[in-house]
Amino acid sequence: MRGLWTTERVKAAEERVMARVPEGALMRRAAFGVATVALEVLAGRRRVGLLVGAGNNGGDALWAGYFLRRRGVAVSAVLLNPAKAHAAGLAAFRRVGGRVVERLTGVDLVIDGIVGLSARGPLRPDAAEHVAHLDAPVLSVDLPSGVDPDTGAVRGPHVRPAVTVTFGCLKPVHALADCGEVRLVDIGLTPELAGPDLLELEVSDVGAAWPVPGPTDDKYTQGVTGIAAGSATYPGAAVLATGAALLATSGMVRYAGAAAEGVRARWPEAICTGTITDAGRVQSWVVGPGLGTGLGAEAVLRSVLEVGVPVCADADAITMLANNPDLWDARDPDTPLVLTPHDREYERLAGEVGDDRVAAAKRAADKFAAVVLLKGHTTVIASPDGRVLVNRARSSWAATAGSGDVLSGLIGALLAAGLDPLLAAGCAARVHVLAAELAADGAPIPATSLLAAVPDAIRAVRPLTA
């Protein structure tokens, strides 16, 4: 798992490290790391431009310029606020022949030292003007200027780097926004950092957690997933969610609802019944996709919540919980619940998402004592115990009708297998993203193709030896 620390925590840790190292040492270490990566990106080319802002981020850029000059690179710098440019960095840069210019032209690489951890809001007009006219790849120092360091929010002009070089530890922006390739330089911060604020699952974490049958397993021991989804008019959601649960684990899947005919026709291995009461025992329920929001659907949701097994409530189930808060009473709050809203569903449940998606997911997790998976290009998953996972897609091919139904089926199967609900949601989200990428391979796909790529996505995350 990769940890990410908020700016407040990073700044506090930096202060403690700074108190015991010579003045400027931390910045020079950071800047040396920037220069090393810049030389790699330059691959023999020799002209670098710096965009230098008013703080230490600009100081890093100037010191990186100093190290690059000493390696024979031609370096010019635009000072966005000359009076506030980092004095020691600027003096060192000038000492080795660095040039201060009005505009960057004819460079092979731009180093973005406009603003770092103290950034607020998008780029200001003067900085935005310089950035708009760049025609070389950009290396951002610490983070892309104009992007919020803690929320990843982009609300106007910002830098789009090919690579970001950050220091000490990763910050939320590195998982929540496009930073290009992210490189981490050790500046001795780790001993000063306690547990991270956010976590990102790595492929190996997902592979290690994904349930696979052992020699003593049978169809029941791996968990039976119940699917309460779809309707006679909308059988598709039921077919997709059931399929996802079937492909996620080797456990059994029971479908209960009005789309039984359609589900049976597509998935003969699913045990299909017309109603929840006839469904038999399950270890988890997925409820909501394509279910509708009428009285019948409410009764289904209430029954599912009353069973006392982990539930993944998606789509129409979320709308019903928002419209009729009495439904919450059906649930024993100790029984795990995973809610999977997209932004509009979230709004119905808990108000506006806003710029800070992590805070929004945490708010709802607290309010409902549930794991809340807030969907989107960046999916944020918050647990009521305070843990937060983030999962950023590398493409947007999953933004297609029905792909959420696949996600809820995956989560349901992992819940039935007994995974910790946060991990179940995180692993499912990761495999979902991967399945979308594998299926799309550069062209649009329907959700059925995403579903069909689930086995390949699971193969891709599992350890080769297992």
Ligand SMILES: NC(=O)C1=CN([C@@H]2O[C@H](COP(=O)(O)OP(=O)(O)OC[C@H]3O[C@@H](n4cnc5c(N)ncnc54)[C@H](OP(=O)(O)O)[C@@H]3O)[C@@H](O)[C@H]2O)[C@@H](O)CC1
């Ligand atoms: N601490 C350490 O030990 C180490 C820190 N390190 C480095 O320091 C960086 C943090 O430096 P920092 O705190 O000096 O502030 P920084 O991000 O450069 O901002 C400066 C000023 O920019 C302005 N500004 C704000 N928003 C803006 C916007 N949207 N668009 C344009 N301008 C904007 C605002 O000034 P204003 O113009 O409002 O006076 C703000 O005060 C950190 O990211 C890392 O690179 C490394 O060397 C490792 C050791």
Ligand SMILES: Nc1ncnc2c1ncn2[C@@H]1O[C@H](COP(=O)(O)OP(=O)(O)O)[C@@H](O)[C@H]1O
């Ligand atoms: N821009 C995007 N990039 C990547 N994934 C996305 C994007 N937008 C949505 N998704 C993902 O696609 C799925 C859409 O789910 P949802 O909105 O419930 O659709 P549906 O109800 O049609 O199934 C979610 O897993 C979500 O995270």
Ligand SMILES: [K+]
């Ligand atoms: K920057």
